Amino acid sequence: MREAKKQPGIAEVAAAAGVSVTTVSHVLSGRRPVSAATRALVETVIKELGYRPNPSARGLRTQRSESIALIVPDLTNPFYTLVAAGLQDVLMESGYLLSITDAAQPGRALPEVVRHVLARRVDGIVLASYGATDDDIASIAETGTKLVRLGSRFRADFGDVVRADDVGGMHDVVDHLLARGYRRIGLVNGEYDAQPSQMRLEGYTRALREAGRTADPDLIHFGTFSRAGGAAGARRLFDSAHPPDAIVGGNDLIAVGVMDAARERGLAIPRDVAITGYDDIEAASLVTPALTTVHNPAREIGRTCARMLLDRLAGKYDDVAREVVLAHRLVIRESS
Amino acid sequence: MREAKKQPGIAEVAAAAGVSVTTVSHVLSGRRPVSAATRALVETVIKELGYRPNPSARGLRTQRSESIALIVPDLTNPFYTLVAAGLQDVLMESGYLLSITDAAQPGRALPEVVRHVLARRVDGIVLASYGATDDDIASIAETGTKLVRLGSRFRADFGDVVRADDVGGMHDVVDHLLARGYRRIGLVNGEYDAQPSQMRLEGYTRALREAGRTADPDLIHFGTFSRAGGAAGARRLFDSAHPPDAIVGGNDLIAVGVMDAARERGLAIPRDVAITGYDDIEAASLVTPALTTVHNPAREIGRTCARMLLDRLAGKYDDVAREVVLAHRLVIRESS
DNA sequence: CACAGTGCGCAAATCGATTTGGCCGGTACT
DNA sequence: AGTACCGGCCAAATCGATTTGCGCACTGTG
Numbered sequence: 001m002r003e004a005k006k007q008p009g010i011a012e013v014a015a016a017a018g019v020s021v022t023t024v025s026h027v028l029s030g031r032r033p034v035s036a037a038t039r040a041l042v043e044t045v046i047k048e049l050g051y052r053p054n055p056s057a058r059g060l061r062t063q064r065s066e067s068i069a070l071i072v073p074d075l076t077n078p079f080y081t082l083v084a085a086g087l088q089d090v091l092m093e094s095g096y097l098l099s100i101t102d103a104a105q106p107g108r109a110l111p112e113v114v115r116h117v118l119a120r121r122v123d124g125i126v127l128a129s130y131g132a133t134d135d136d137i138a139s140i141a142e143t144g145t146k147l148v149r150l151g152s153r154f155r156a157d158f159g160d161v162v163r164a165d166d167v168g169g170m171h172d173v174v175d176h177l178l179a180r181g182y183r184r185i186g187l188v189n190g191e192y193d194a195q196p197s198q199m200r201l202e203g204y205t206r207a208l209r210e211a212g213r214t215a216d217p218d219l220i221h222f223g224t225f226s227r228a229g230g231a232a233g234a235r236r237l238f239d240s241a242h243p244p245d246a247i248v249g250g251n252d253l254i255a256v257g258v259m260d261a262a263r264e265r266g267l268a269i270p271r272d273v274a275i276t277g278y279d280d281i282e283a284a285s286l287v288t289p290a291l292t293t294v295h296n297p298a299r300e301i302g303r304t305c306a307r308m309l310l311d312r313l314a315g316k317y318d319d320v321a322r323e324v325v326l327a328h329r330l331v332i333r334e335s336s
Numbered sequence: 337m338r339e340a341k342k343q344p345g346i347a348e349v350a351a352a353a354g355v356s357v358t359t360v361s362h363v364l365s366g367r368r369p370v371s372a373a374t375r376a377l378v379e380t381v382i383k384e385l386g387y388r389p390n391p392s393a394r395g396l397r398t399q400r401s402e403s404i405a406l407i408v409p410d411l412t413n414p415f416y417t418l419v420a421a422g423l424q425d426v427l428m429e430s431g432y433l434l435s436i437t438d439a440a441q442p443g444r445a446l447p448e449v450v451r452h453v454l455a456r457r458v459d460g461i462v463l464a465s466y467g468a469t470d471d472d473i474a475s476i477a478e479t480g481t482k483l484v485r486l487g488s489r490f491r492a493d494f495g496d497v498v499r500a501d502d503v504g505g506m507h508d509v510v511d512h513l514l515a516r517g518y519r520r521i522g523l524v525n526g527e528y529d530a531q532p533s534q535m536r537l538e539g540y541t542r543a544l545r546e547a548g549r550t551a552d553p554d555l556i557h558f559g560t561f562s563r564a565g566g567a568a569g570a571r572r573l574f575d576s577a578h579p580p581d582a583i584v585g586g587n588d589l590i591a592v593g594v595m596d597a598a599r600e601r602g603l604a605i606p607r608d609v610a611i612t613g614y615d616d617i618e619a620a621s622l623v624t625p626a627l628t629t630v631h632n633p634a635r636e637i638g639r640t641c642a643r644m645l646l647d648r649l650a651g652k653y654d655d656v657a658r659e660v661v662l663a664h665r666l667v668i669r670e671s672s
Numbered sequence: 673c674a675c676a677g678t679g680c681g682c683a684a685a686t687c688g689a690t691t692t693g694g695c696c697g698g699t700a701c702t
Numbered sequence: 703a704g705t706a707c708c709g710g711c712c713a714a715a716t717c718g719a720t721t722t723g724c725g726c727a728c729t730g731t732g
Binding site: 007052054055056057058059060065066067075076078081082084085088089092093095097098099100101102104105107108112113116117118119120121143256282283286287288 | 343388395401414418420421424425428435436438440443448449454455456479618622623
Binding site: 345346347357358361362364365367368389390391392393394395396397398 | 717
């Protein structure tokens with residue numbers, strides 16, 4: 001452990017360059033013109049000394065932390081890691097710090113997490129957690145922290161929204177199954193009050209309706225967006241009076257759980273029962289048989305969130321909230 | 337978008353409580369005694385006003401940011417997300433902010449990432465990237481930023497190290513394969529200069545040696561810690577003069593790639609060839625056949641790193657660097 | 673009664689940047 | 703020639719907390 005060398009401050013730079021601290025600040029921020037000669041001089045001095053402005057001092061004065069927070073329901077869900085990577089793509093080159101928190105742990109529920117990041121005075125929040133209540137959103141809004149929500153229903157007073165076209169995606173899945181001749185199509189979904197669940201349900205029922213069929217409530221199950229949740233839901237469907245010949249999962253993790261359950265029952269996939277997922281996480285192509293699913297452009301979603309947040313922080317778009325809907329893509333593999 | 341309400345400062349709190357800002361600060365920090373009555377008064381006022389100290393102001397004065405950074409080679413590797421979750425477990429309750437960066441993107445290589453987090457004056461860094469050079473480490477050390485390295489070889493002047501017992505883990509895997517009667521055991525490993533690669537190689541060769549056999553260099557391959565890398569390495573081994581009857585992968589992702597390659601060749605697992613992984617990520621239990629692997633206590637590793645960093649920041653242990661080695665556990669499934 | 677000791681609170685300096693008002697010399701315009 | 707303007711720089715105020723030296727009032731002791 002070597003000893004810490006004291007980092008130079010703006011005053012040292014100014015002294016070494018023979019100018020005032022004001023001038024140094026101006027060449028850094030470009031808020032006022034500086035002659036080319038002076039600018040060059042200051043810049044070389046900065047480089048020589050390895051000067052980096054102290055973010056605390058800057059933040060104190062500007063009332064900005066140049067950091068944004070990502071709040072996800074579950075960090076181990078690969079979909080969200082990809083979103084995080086996409087955010088990082090954009091944020092790092094803008095010098096922003098990205099902090100990532102999941103609200104999946106006991107004692108680390110959403111209100112706590114929100115308090116935590118608000119206490120740190122982040123400039124913006126990307127909120128991907130369905131369980132968010134109006135109170136959660138309100139507590140963010142009243143601090144003036146910019147907010148972009150992921151995959152939620154748009155509300156003008158709740159900030160921007162970035163989401164994929166879940167309704168359309170699920171519609172495509174069901175269409176595909178119908179085209180393949182499956183007739184009793186069940187749905188094992190995630191949390192009932194989660195927005196993605198609702199939108200995927202909507203796509204499912206709409207596709208059935210447009211095909212002149214109607215959804216059988218016995219074949220619709222809500223649980224959690226997890227492998228265990230999928231297995232539990234599938235068992236219930238398999239045990240019903242008229243078991244399904246196809247099950248669409250609310251996401252890929254659920255679909256994997258459905259596969260577990262199908263195997264327990266000795267059902268062959270896709271002969272006895274077809275199974276589909278949603279998101280197209282890495283694991284979707286790993287399982288056997290490979291999972292038919294809908295590709296969700298997670299990384300692009302992350303990038304889009306970052307750009308919207310940066311635009312907002314730059315004062316663009318004034319106060320009109322926006323909604324961006326990204327395209328999906330059906331990926332047909334072996335499970336259907 | 338509601339309008340921002342101005343957050344109260346310490347001065348408002350002091351005024352409302354009828355005391356000086358000093359006193360408020362003292363009840364917050366406990367650095368000097370405050371009478372019980374005053375303390376109670378101040379605390380209720382703080383709660384009423386919803387006061388939160390401004391981290392920039394505090395950081396400016398204390399020269400601490402109360403934030404730490406995690407740098408991983410690849411955020412989409414589930415092992416690292418679990419480490420991140422473990423860090424978060426410990427850090428959040430201490431009020432620290434965790435920022436997570438991967439160094440996997442073009443234009444986002446390790447030196448850049450290190451510069452980025454150092455510019456943000458984080459208090460500590462958890463570095464999980466093998467590719468770290470001495471220069472990278474030195475640039476961290478000279479800023480006085482505390483460092484904990486993950487899975488690297490211990491060096492007293494490079495800060496603390498937390499790692500799993502990779503040598504022992506791989507030893508167990510090979511022992512297990514030998515016990516099952518496999519005789520030509522190949523190794524498809526990750527990056528040659530990565531520490532985990534080296535330690536896993538060591539466990540592999542040592543186990544063979546102790547069994548009175550010697551490692552055949554034709555059966556050892558270095559590539560990348562990824563699915564594609566695993567497939568490529570396995571193809572080479574399968575094409576060699578005396579192909580292996582078992583392949584141990586440097587990690588689970590590699591093992592999955594090896595499976596891909598085995599399937600291409602029409603080899604049955606584990607009859608024609610046994611395959612093992614390392615880390616025990618979620619996907620290891622998803623693939624068919626389920627993967628024999630070594631459970632790596634990722635979350636616990638993350639927690640341990642966080643505790644060590646916090647201890648260091650609290651000034652414990654002075655300057656003596658420590659190494660913590662965590663236990664592993666062989667998980668036998670269907671692929672061997 | 674005087675004096676040392678102690679618990680508690682205040683005023684002011686400080687951290688390192690940004691930002692604003694103003695000064696100075698030179699150019700353009702009338 | 704006089705006035706107005708402007709580019710380029712500086713000095714000083716400011717952001718919101720922490721920290722230090724000091725003073726006040728009260729207690730216990732010789």
